[in-house]
Amino acid sequence: MSDDHSSSNSSRSWLDRLSQAFSGDPKNKEDLMQIMREAETRKVIDSDALSLIEGAMQVTDMQVREIMIPRAQMSVVKANQSPQEYTSEIIESAHSRYPVIGESRDEVIGILLAKDLLVLSLNSELNKSKVQDILRPAWFIPESKRLNQLLKEFKENRNHMAIVVDEYGGVAGLVTIEDVLEQIVGEIEDEHDFDEEGQIKCTGDNQYIVKALTTIEEFNEYFSTALNEEEFDTIGGLVLKQFGRLPKRGESVTFNGLQVTILNADNRQIRLMQIQRAA
Template structure:
């Protein structure tokens, strides 16, 4: 038992000594810190996933909100005077949990509506009699230039999950969530539409398929018997994006050849997931 304890103690000390050796150079900037961490990874002291998180954590201190926010045209905002039949469809269709609410104009953001606050009212049959302005919660406003590490700290301190991004004139230019920030650190956070990384194409219902946007063209052609040009684009997402002519948001669709492509997951940087279904004649 004493021998085991000695071996464990020696091993622990050796590990600490190795870390100390890597840090003894007293890095002067982030590049040197990353170099040390990368060396630690190559030496087996830091796993690849941990290294990625370290890199992401350092990166957010250099990034601003404007780089990751969801642009205003892609935001779903609700009028405070809207009736249930007006605001429920976009809420249900988007499957989001929080929505900016505006007053006299779309520039007048007066709060945030949480979809879950509607559930109890709907269950009790009180939704029609309740005004949205009585349900909204205070909205946090942040400038486009705010650093992501500062924003993350504020999210944690205030226990809020969404902030309205405003430009230099105080007008809404987009929104940002705590998930958007965390994804810069840990990578994309899966949602209900995502599936195992071992699959690029997965059958959903009937003739519908869920297809990752990064699916190589040749793999897509083989599965769907299509003849998309493999020289012009590398992935099916590239072809779909070119047909849209803009970065689409969720639920937008486009017909290419004999198939209908619906965007199931996308952010302000790229298409992530597609639903592919044959056109019914």
């Protein structure tokens, strides 16, 4: 029997097993993923397809609070500002949508699309009153909403941004359709990520990896520090203030006896940091 014939029989045999597994319903998601990983090992599907399947299955178990941009890191526009006061920030941050707030971040009165400002500018109508007229309605969702349901609603209502509220009705952060899609197709981990449920991991030599969403209360308790908990909810928000801008990966800042190096960040938020006590 030729090698080609043996290989063909092997492939058919494996596909038969795969069909039987699906027809018999895997007992849980892990069983299903084990089948898919074996399919990838046997070259029935490629690694990219496997990553997409894993990402798509992952979002069914995730809630908005796990991926949202926290309120302290939200790029916002204040309703009482003139466009001339914030256009330079919009150009620098390069986001396409901005929550417009009233007296505080809990008062989101609408969403401003950067492209709408261009139209006003071209028509020589770039003023506060005209900006108020072009605001899009803000869409509010709970922290507990599951990502697969959110993605479905994004597609149905054609929104690209949602304002996330906590159980008391206060603004907890925001989430975009890009944030959800990143969980499926994007690089959601790097060499510094860790799987533990905790937010802080000691890596030895007085160095720690800290998730930006770690609350300042938890950070203070872990490191026996006394960082101010009033202005920001998370350590990422406090670090962002120290830089005065969104830092890039590899940049460092030192404050309160701590040296902070950014390990993972994009053009919207800080994700992961390395913390070392300054000498």
